[in-house]
Amino acid sequence: MQESQLDFYKRLAHAIALQFGDGCEVVVHDLQSADPDHSIVAIENGHVTGRKLGDGPSHVVLEALHAGPHKLEDRLSYLTKTAAGKILKSSTVFIRDDGGRVIGIFAINFDITVLRAAQSTINWICGTEADAPKEPEPIVRNVADLLDDLIEQSVQLVGTPVTLMTKDDKVRAIRYLNDTGAFLITKSGPKVCKYFGISKYTLYNYLDEAKSGTEAE
Known part of the structure; x- marks a missing residue:
């Protein structure tokens, strides 16, 4: 990504992280990097998943690198899971150049572990028959x-x-x-x-x- 683009997404990531607190991780992946094994170029609240600058790609990043740009669509509000067992509500937005080519990924991972536990307790107390939850996708370090x-x-x-x-x-x-x-x-x-x-x-x-x-x- 161009320096001006990267600067914008870094500032956007910082703003979102401040808005929603330290349970909200925001990550920027540069898919034009010469080393795809180290795609993270900006990260806020990395303690949520245990990742840091220079860490490698996720499943979604590999998908973006492997698939054609016309096959990729933004993924919003889906569940993921860290190696430590945290449940996250995640959104993934593909960053494209003027020609439609995917050049980066802007991702938000919000820790809802405590909220999910509370929801489960409320459902149990109320005696409702909840739908089977989807298995969260793993986030690796x-x-x-x-x-x-x-x-x-x-x-x-x-x-x-x-x-x-x-x-x-x-x-x-x-x-x-x-x-x-x-x-x-x-x-x-x-x-x-x-x-x-x-x-x-x-x-x-x-x-x-x-x-x-x-x-x-």
């Missing part, structure tokens, strides 16, 4: 944790332990990792190979199959 989380999600998607996976199962898991942008993370290939017990050559073959399978669908 670094790219290593993010890759571990994506690998775990790929295994959950397949529904079979790695030791019992067939070739088709592993191709499906690799397709998920590719679709979520996992291979944009530095040195992700060797870790994926080790986890699934495959060689680098096999990984490339599975990736080709996964991509061709996606195109066929």
